Amino acid sequence: MSVKSCCIYSTGVISILTLIAGIVLVLSQVFQNIVNAKIKKEIVLRNGTHAFDVWENPPPPVYMQFYFFNVTNPAEVLKGERPAVLEVGPYTYREFRPMERVNFLENGTKVSAVNTKTYVFQSDMSKGPESDLIRTVNIPAMTVMEKFKDTSFIANIISSYMKSVNEDLFTTQTVGELLWGYKDGLLKALKVVDPTLDDVFGLFYKQNATDDGEYVFLTGQQSYKDFAVIDQWKGQNSLNWWTTDECNMINGTNGASFHPIITKNETLYMFSSDLCRSIYAIYEEESSVMGVPGYRFSPPSKVFANTTENAGFCSPPGNCLGSGVLQVSACKQDAPIVMSSPHFYQADEKFVKDIFGMKPNKEQHETIIDINPVCKLNRNINLMPAPYHNPTATMGHSVHNVDIGKPLTHTSVICPYS
Ligand SMILES: *[C@@H]1O[C@H](CO)[C@@H](O)[C@H](O)[C@H]1NC(C)=O
Ligand SMILES: *[C@@H]1O[C@H](CO)[C@@H](O)[C@H](O)[C@H]1NC(C)=O
Numbered sequence: 044m045s046v047k048s049c050c051i052y053s054t055g056v057i058s059i060l061t062l063i064a065g066i067v068l069v070l071s072q073v074f075q076n077i078v079n080a081k082i083k084k085e086i087v088l089r090n091g092t093h094a095f096d097v098w099e100n101p102p103p104p105v106y107m108q109f110y111f112f113n114v115t116n117p118a119e120v121l122k123g124e125r126p127a128v129l130e131v132g133p134y135t136y137r138e139f140r141p142m143e144r145v146n147f148l149e150n151g152t153k154v155s156a157v158n159t160k161t162y163v164f165q166s167d168m169s170k171g172p173e174s175d176l177i178r179t180v181n182i183p184a185m186t187v188m189e190k191f192k193d194t195s196f197i198a199n200i201i202s203s204y205m206k207s208v209n210e211d212l213f214t215t216q217t218v219g220e221l222l223w224g225y226k227d228g229l230l231k232a233l234k235v236v237d238p239t240l241d242d243v244f245g246l247f248y249k250q251n252a253t254d255d256g257e258y259v260f261l262t263g264q265q266s267y268k269d270f271a272v273i274d275q276w277k278g279q280n281s282l283n284w285w286t287t288d289e290c291n292m293i294n295g296t297n298g299a300s301f302h303p304i305i306t307k308n309e310t311l312y313m314f315s316s317d318l319c320r321s322i323y324a325i326y327e328e329e330s331s332v333m334g335v336p337g338y339r340f341s342p343p344s345k346v347f348a349n350t351t352e353n354a355g356f357c358s359p360p361g362n363c364l365g366s367g368v369l370q371v372s373a374c375k376q377d378a379p380i381v382m383s384s385p386h387f388y389q390a391d392e393k394f395v396k397d398i399f400g401m402k403p404n405k406e407q408h409e410t411i412i413d414i415n416p417v418c419k420l421n422r423n424i425n426l427m428p429a430p431y432h433n434p435t436a437t438m439g440h441s442v443h444n445v446d447i448g449k450p451l452t453h454t455s456v457i458c459p460y461s
């Protein structure tokens with residue numbers, strides 16, 4: 044590949060960029076709620092309470108399922124045709140996510156903690172082993188081409204390297220490598236020029252058994268509405284990636300817990316470091332999870348729409364990609380990563396058309412949060428760890444290779460006082 048064609052690729056690739064990696068957000072977990080004024084006082088993150096135990100060590104298993112898009116026509120794409128993909132999956136991991144290094148602060152009104160997430164592969168719940176091959180976009184190559192497109196010296200190294208190893212914009216790796224990391228030849232070659240480069244790439248590289256930084260949560264002691272609301276993340280009350288104060292706000296909880304006594308007219312805010320922003324969900328309909336009645340909340344299309352409120356998420360400013368996609372380069376080391384819902388659900392039609400094989404639909408691709416507002420269970424079926432295949436919670440996934448977004452979650456119903 045010559046330098047010129049390299050640059051043509053990096054611009055011609057815009058449609059592929061939107062295919063790039065997505066992330067998961069497990070927004071689920073039914074939260075308990077009891078119509079009882081007492082609850083407002085008792086649901087507090089305080090050592091010794093049931094709410095604290097559940098928050099610290101969520102009991103029901105949570106599963107994360109990954110779906111990948113296998114590119115079937117790489118040669119045609121390089122000639123300018125639209126990519127065609129086949130969805131493969133799920134590849135399922137059980138997720139452990141305890142709160143660690145828990146410290147109560149300011150008289151019990153706040154609590155600091157890190158949320159360590161560990162993923163363990165579940166072959167019985169997966170379509171194949173982690174060694175299954177996936178042909179997908181070569182993200183390291185695209186990232187460095189984008190980064191060095193104006194530095195001809197490095198662009199030269201890139202193009203001669205790619206030529207010498209006969210590599211192109213697609214790469215075939217195993218599921219395990221794509222998720223947890225593999226040594227990339229091009230990154231290794233560039234490391235000679237820039238020793239700070241990490242030559243390993245993976246969508247979830249370094250995310251197993253690690254945390255995303257320290258949080259400070261409100262405990263709910265002062266108001267039940269503050270229960271588990273994030274006060275600070277990494278020592279800051281807000282983000283700095285986006286261009287308006289509203290977009291930089293850290294709103295709500297981490298999506299795993301919500302305050303008790305949820306009403307239908309509420310807006311539930313939550314922040315996800317994977318998604319690089321706060322989002323919100325509103326009431327959609329009544330639902331039933333394993334026979335337990337609940338309220339289903341989901342993010343309306345407005346959350347990711349091309350609107351004036353969201354203009355601060357466009358980077359560079361004024362350069363909006365359209366509805367339903369979020370450019371997260373600013374918080375992912377400048378990698379050209381754009382996130383979307385699975386299959387570009389709720390995104391502009393142009394994205395869906397750009398890739399053959401996208402079939403967005405509400406049932407499979409919507410992000411939902413089922414909340415049990417009024418706990419009517421009796422004590423012996425309080426906590427139910429029975430396996431439940433639940434498309435609840437989900438979001439963000441997407442992408443070019445990973446169709447995340449369908450985390451399989453165990454839904455917990457916590458009814459300490461029923
Ligand atoms: C909660 O209490 C137990 C027993 O008193 C103690 O071992 C533990 O360290 C306490 N946890 C926190 C976060 O203060
Ligand atoms: C902590 O709570 C105690 C008892 O409620 C109160 O006397 C004290 O002033 C509080 N301290 C702070 C720093 O708020």
Ligand SMILES: *[C@@H]1O[C@H](CO)[C@@H](O)[C@H](O)[C@H]1NC(C)=O
Pocket residue numbers: 161162163164223251252
């Ligand atoms: C994640 O780390 C745990 C413990 O360190 C290990 O058992 C597990 O296999 C790792 N998962 C993956 C996907 O590498």
Ligand SMILES: *[C@@H]1O[C@H](CO)[C@@H](O)[C@H](O)[C@H]1NC(C)=O
Pocket residue numbers: 113114131171175176177178215
């Ligand atoms: C994905 O496509 C590649 C290349 O055609 C093929 O080798 C691989 O088996 C496919 N993966 C799955 C899981 O079907």
Ligand SMILES: *[C@@H]1O[C@H](CO)[C@@H](O)[C@H](O)[C@H]1NC(C)=O
Pocket residue numbers: 289290291292293294320321322323
């Ligand atoms: C955060 O919440 C405030 C209202 O409390 C809202 O104006 C702002 O747009 C929200 N920001 C995000 C990113 O959700």
Ligand SMILES: *[C@@H]1O[C@H](CO)[C@@H](O)[C@H](O)[C@H]1NC(C)=O
Pocket residue numbers: 306307308309
């Ligand atoms: C929401 O509904 C509850 C009753 O269901 C009512 O008490 C409350 O005032 C309403 N809040 C808003 C903001 O409309």
Ligand SMILES: *[C@@H]1O[C@H](CO)[C@@H](O)[C@H](O)[C@H]1NC(C)=O
Pocket residue numbers: 349350363364365366
């Ligand atoms: C986003 O909205 C703005 C203002 O309405 C409009 O000018 C722009 O064309 C839209 N961008 C896309 C990609 O749809």
